[in-house]
Structures are given as structure tokens and as C-alpha cells.
Amino acid sequence: MIAKLDTARINHEPIVTWEPLPKDFQLEDDPVENDGQPLLAGALRESLELSGFIQPQMLIVSNFGLCATIDDRIVVKAPDWLYVPSANPSESMRRSYTPHAEGDSVAIVMEFLSHIDSGEYSVKRSFPPGKWFFYEQILKVPIYVIFEPEGGLLEFYRLQNDRYELVLPDPDGRHWVAEMNLFLGTWRGDKECRSGYWLRWWDESGNMLPWAVEQIEQERQRAEQESQRAEQERQQKERLMAYIRSQGIDPDNLPVSEQ
Secondary structure, X not given: OHHHHHHHHHHXXXXXXXXXXXXXXXXXXXXXXXXXXXXXXXXXXXXXHHOOOOOOOOEEEOOOEEEEEEOOEEEEEOOOXXXXXXXXXXXXXXXXXXXXXXXOOOOEEEEEOOOOXXXXXXXXXXXXXXXXXXXXXXXXXXXXXXXXXXXXXEEEEEEEOOEEEEOOOOOOOEEEEOOOOEEEEEXXXXXXXXXXXEEEEEXXXXXXXXXXXXXXXXXXXXXXXXXXXXXXXXXXXXXXXXXXXXXXXXXXXXXXXXX
């Protein structure tokens, strides 16, 4: 009898409903695990914002509550980064999001690994369920990204036949994200007080979306190149005028050709 009960419990399909959190529901206010995680999440959003990708209806947030009700029990997970193409307008500041009840399904979730095991690979079905099980079987998020910042390992999973399957990168080491019409990959360098691996976006043409400091540097280089071009043109004009004068011709009295 015990074996039968256990089997029934294992085979039980969870009943999922989509209800916004009650106003009196107390969300946990845990801090992030290390100071690098908000930098990684902020850098992903920054380049999207500067490129003009972000639209008012989108929800792009980090360390933010994703909710579902499973067998009449509220489950909340807070991925390190997520993207929802279109969320319903909210009258107050959001601290959580329930798919279907408040807008589109979640298109992408990302988790940044640390030295503390936070269950990014957990397929535990019992309450509270593991993150992998929650994203894959409950929310059915099309893309699940797990990033290990120390070594720069990027694991890109796509939902195939209700299961996450690892997708290998293209020859440039990037993954095409059709939901955003962008490539996602890793890049090593410095930003703010952090040096190491970062997640970066590239457009369809293979151009990396810049951060603010990079965009400022690009503008400075363009201005410098324009200044150099103008100086070269000025020097060429001066040399031409000097040559004309050396031939006994007054450049101010050159005949004007008629069209």
C-alpha cells in the first residue's frame, strides 16, 4: 500500500492556476548572493536600453518574483534576470509577476551561479519545487540560461517537447534568441569595479550592443576621426593654394567656369 501511495504521488500532475498575489502576501526580501550579480543583470539591461530595444510594455527585471499557484499553494521564484515581451500596466511598483494573469508568458529566465547552491538545476517536484522544475514544467519558459561568471560558462537551454535541451553555440560562440531577435554570448573585460566574464548582446549583423561607457568612447573616437578628416582637408586646401600661388596665379581671382 505504501509503494502504491508513493507511486501515485510521483505520478501526480500538479494543478496550476494563475492568480496575482494577494495584496497582503509577504514576499521574502532576501539580498542577492554577491555584489557581482546585480552588475551582471544591470549590464544586460543597459545595452538593451541604449540600443532602443526596450519598449514600455516589456518587463525586464532582476531578482524579481515569478509566481504560480500549484495545488492551491503559492510558489515564488526570483531569477537573476527575466524577460517578458508584454506585461499588463500596473498601477503600483511591481515586486512580482504572475504569467497569464498579468500579461504574456515569460520568454527568458537567467540564473547566475555562485559558490552557494541555489537549486538552479533542481527538478524537485514537492513543495517548494526546484527552480529547474518550476521554469520547465510549471512556467514552461522557452529559454533557460545558466551562467557561471567565474569561468565564463554559458549553458543555454531551450524547451523542446516539454523538456529543456542544451543548445550548443554557433561558431562565434553565441546563441540566437529569436524571441528578442538578438544573439547572446559571453565577453571578457572590465566594467565598473568588476573584471571578468559578462553576458552580452549582439544584433543580427554581429555588432555588439554597447554599454554607456563604450558608446561614449565610440562617439569620442568618431568625433576625433571627423576632426582629423577636417584637418586633413584643410591642409590639402592650403597646399593647393600654395601651389597655385607658386605658379604666379592669384587664387582669389581664378575664373569661374560657366555651367
